[in-house]
Amino acid sequence: MNQRLGPPIQSDRTRSAQVVSYGQFLSHEVMETEIPPFPENDCCEKPQMDNIDFCFPLEIPSNDNVLPPGCLNFVRATPRMDADGVRQQINLATPFVDASTVYGSTQELNDILRVPYSYLLKTDNNLLPTPPGVNTCFDPVIPNRCPVAGDRRVSESPMLSVQHSVWLREHNRIATELHILNPHWNQETVFQEARKIIIAMLQQITYNDFLPTILGQTTMERFKLFSRDVNEGVFDDSYDPKVNPQILDSVNVAAHRYGHSQLTNNQNFADEGCNTVTINYLKDTFESPRLVQQNNGANIPFLARHLACSASNKLDNFIADGMRNFLLRLPEAPGSDIVARNIQRGREQGVSGYNIWRKICGLEPIKSFNKFGEFGNALKELYNEPDDVDLFIGAMLEKDPGFNVGPTFQCLLGMQYQLIKSGDRFWYERPCEIFSFTEAQLKSIKKNTRISKIFCRNLGIHRIQENMFFLPNRKGNNRILCDEIPDIDLSLWRSADVDRRENR
Numbered sequence: 001m002n003q004r005l006g007p008p009i010q011s012d013r014t015r016s017a018q019v020v021s022y023g024q025f026l027s028h029e030v031m032e033t034e035i036p037p038f039p040e041n042d043c044c045e046k047p048q049m050d051n052i053d054f055c056f057p058l059e060i061p062s063n064d065n066v067l068p069p070g071c072l073n074f075v076r077a078t079p080r081m082d083a084d085g086v087r088q089q090i091n092l093a094t095p096f097v098d099a100s101t102v103y104g105s106t107q108e109l110n111d112i113l114r115v116p117y118s119y120l121l122k123t124d125n126n127l128l129p130t131p132p133g134v135n136t137c138f139d140p141v142i143p144n145r146c147p148v149a150g151d152r153r154v155s156e157s158p159m160l161s162v163q164h165s166v167w168l169r170e171h172n173r174i175a176t177e178l179h180i181l182n183p184h185w186n187q188e189t190v191f192q193e194a195r196k197i198i199i200a201m202l203q204q205i206t207y208n209d210f211l212p213t214i215l216g217q218t219t220m221e222r223f224k225l226f227s228r229d230v231n232e233g234v235f236d237d238s239y240d241p242k243v244n245p246q247i248l249d250s251v252n253v254a255a256h257r258y259g260h261s262q263l264t265n266n267q268n269f270a271d272e273g274c275n276t277v278t279i280n281y282l283k284d285t286f287e288s289p290r291l292v293q294q295n296n297g298a299n300i301p302f303l304a305r306h307l308a309c310s311a312s313n314k315l316d317n318f319i320a321d322g323m324r325n326f327l328l329r330l331p332e333a334p335g336s337d338i339v340a341r342n343i344q345r346g347r348e349q350g351v352s353g354y355n356i357w358r359k360i361c362g363l364e365p366i367k368s369f370n371k372f373g374e375f376g377n378a379l380k381e382l383y384n385e386p387d388d389v390d391l392f393i394g395a396m397l398e399k400d401p402g403f404n405v406g407p408t409f410q411c412l413l414g415m416q417y418q419l420i421k422s423g424d425r426f427w428y429e430r431p432c433e434i435f436s437f438t439e440a441q442l443k444s445i446k447k448n449t450r451i452s453k454i455f456c457r458n459l460g461i462h463r464i465q466e467n468m469f470f471l472p473n474r475k476g477n478n479r480i481l482c483d484e485i486p487d488i489d490l491s492l493w494r495s496a497d498v499d500r501r502e503n504r
């Protein structure tokens, strides 16, 4: 279907590749649908292919430009019945922005990731750890060492592995600083305080720097997503115990997948001057941790500069070739097609069509194919009625004057991020005697957290634009020395009893 909807490359003039990669990291932070593993489960093989509770294979038509005609494997999400006997799916990740990508969503994984009896997370030569016996590699042919992180999709793309690496290093850096500042704290206290700071930084960046680049100012304000402005006060108690913070199916199968359109075909290496020095193709780098691991991680600064310096693709209905024709082509061709998978995932989970969601969002349903503009005719050949149009397809065709996701996805994502903020009992701005930051600490987090500084501190880069989600050519966002970018003041975590002892 998506071959009918347009060319694959549409460069964004303002957003950087970091917007895309952080978006993927964030989507993994809040959701992972449980799906039985494949290729172990092949829905193109008899007899399971006829088991409609388990399999929903795709049929590739004979006129497909790339994929061979016939059956393409597609395994349905693991089912669970709800109290009303309706089939539902399981989210293996915690839905909150709580750094589960760094620390894991289960105690069992957290134990694997931590150095025993220490405040540190495990590393392998300062790279993501590769503990023996834990195999997360998807690629059975290329002899990679398999990195482990809080989310098992860590190696889906090299850019994603960079996001995981930067937060792992930041945890260990902060924990080491806290230990130096407070030598009397036990290891567990240091670990948990560092974790609390990491979660706060992720929440601060997500809700104040990242989401506005996708949803736009108006939607941010409409859903009360921004953190409280430090000029109006530091703490904010947004917690509502009545809120159900789970991830909506419509967000899982469609709205949060908007980022598939932003991916470019390249994940290059860039030098200190932002020049591309090596071209890496997306289609060759899925599930390939070796690109990040080579020469003890020497490629990481080159990948990090690519994220800062290169443009993302536009938020629209065009999808890069690597994603729609060569997706996860492991160990060999044929690959898969992300758009077909997104549509199929929506259908297997019974998610309502595009027009229903427009109505829920207070938008007029689209009653005629002509209203889809230049793509109306293509849709007319593919669907019987406008009401049949799948959510992902219809919403990705919407245009937004600010070049953000269109109004339907603004509504769904706005709603979702409001739910996981107001349903979070440990939200970083909450005033609470037991766990909250001090006023000075929280103020420093709010004023001085920058994803660019976190990259500088941990990935060996020396110049970067302050707002890494936008390209450096934007007015007021020129590349500057890392030292010029503000930083959280960790000395605010030195506990009073340490000061007292030193003043004796």
Ligand code: HEM
Binding pocket: 020, 021, 022, 023, 024, 027, 031, 032, 033, 034, 156, 157, 251, 252, 253, 256, 257, 258, 259, 260, 263, 282, 286, 327, 328, 338, 341, 342, 345
């Ligand atoms: C190279 C980069 C990427 C690759 C290889 C990739 C690949 C995939 C694949 C294979 C799936 C499962 C499809 C299915 O069977 O349902 C998926 C799901 C998903 N993707 Fe991506 N994706 C990438 C980037 C992104 C980005 C940039 C975003 C958003 C900003 C995103 C958001 C999602 C979401 C929300 C899901 C559903 C997750 C779940 O429920 O487990 N992805 N992606």
